[in-house]
């Protein structure tokens with residue numbers, strides 16, 4: 366028997382219905398009549414040939430499922446990001462965490478090992494920072510993760526401290542490495558991250574590949590300094606055989622202090638043009654539901670646990686401190702999140718909770734991340750500007766002819 370996936374959403378407007386999957390972003394629009402027929406057919410034991418093809422399509426794109434296995438999987442902690450230190454050997458212009466050599470916050474290896482032990486069967490644990498390799502116990506922690514954790518083991522690093530002597534230990538203990546470069550040329554990287562970082566990182570990519578690691582990505586946070594290099598960056602990643610990770614710049618910490626050089630206010634990435642409607646319609650995904658504190662958590666170098674790194678901008682969004690936990694089984698935080706004031710405050714920043722957006726007929730295509738909330742929604746003027754630029758066009762894309 367087919368039924369709607371728990372990840373499905375249904376939106377109705379006039380005589381049209383949009384069915385979508387919030388996990389994979391896919392969606393279709395059908396008439397209200399077709400939708401009513403579909404509901405009727407799904408409640409019958411045998412499916413009429415006339416509807417079989419349509420139902421098969423909805424099944425293929427994840428709007429319908431054949432059973433409710435996924436219900437059991439809901440709200441299970443799947444991924445954990447642990448910033449083990451806020452010290453760093455670099456001082457990148459955009460660093461939202463203001464990491465640098467003078468920072469002292471770090472988690473103890475005892476706490477980190479206890480977290481690994483109590484969550485050893487979740488999908489993934491990724492170590493980040495600051496620069497994780499600068500933690501005095503990094504290698505001990507990496508070996509422990511490699512030996513005791515059953516899921517996928519990730520490392521986010523500037524890789525300046527990775528070399529021929531320790532590369533085997535990296536490959537032995539991690540399944541994936543995410544390297545940050547923010548550039549397609551040494552000159553641009555020098556400006557953002559520092560001299561020699563680019564060349565060394567490219568060398569490390571070669572070493573990792575030589576040792577058989579295939580899951581490598583390179584991160585690129587878009588700012589005014591590197592905006593023009595995005596295409597060259599994607600090409601470079603293709604040539605290197607690594608995944609490009611293009612990320613939006615979030616103006617906080619040192620990034621905010623350097624805002625005048627990083628973000629001159631002409632970022633039009635959220636703007637769309639009415640001429641592009643047919644193209645946008647083909648590509649426009651449904652914005653996924655946010656996984657933060659539902660399937661993923663972020664443990665920060667100061668011991669505070671947040672839904673995600675962006676939420677850590679506001680200490681009020683902290684769910685708990687490691688010291689307050691009776692056990693480091695973090696699934697308990699996911700289970701109890703609705704009773705946690707930090708989560709409730711965080712949840713108030715999600716699009717369904719913003720009054721004007723909650724009723725909007727295009728909200729599932731507009732925004733869904735706390736980054737957008739901070740960038741556009743905690744200021745009435747930027748909120749109106751953002752909405753003005755999008756609403757009319759999205760209505761045309763989603764509901765127009």
Ligand SMILES: C[S@@+](CC[C@H](N)C(=O)[O-])C[C@H]1O[C@@H](n2cnc3c(N)ncnc32)[C@H](O)[C@@H]1O
Nearest residue numbers: 460461494495496521522523545584614615620
């Ligand atoms: C904080 S760093 C920690 C790991 C390591 N030091 C590195 O640079 O990869 C993790 C990621 O956050 C990104 N990041 C830092 N500040 C940011 C900001 N203001 N906006 C968006 N991403 C940022 C970095 O570029 C990096 O890819």
Ligand code: SF4
Nearest residue numbers: 453457460464495523
């Ligand atoms: S982005 Fe990473 S490498 Fe750069 S200062 Fe921040 S923590 Fe260090």
Ligand code: SF4
Nearest residue numbers: 722725728731752756
């Ligand atoms: S179009 Fe405007 S009201 Fe609708 S979700 Fe986007 S910002 Fe909110």
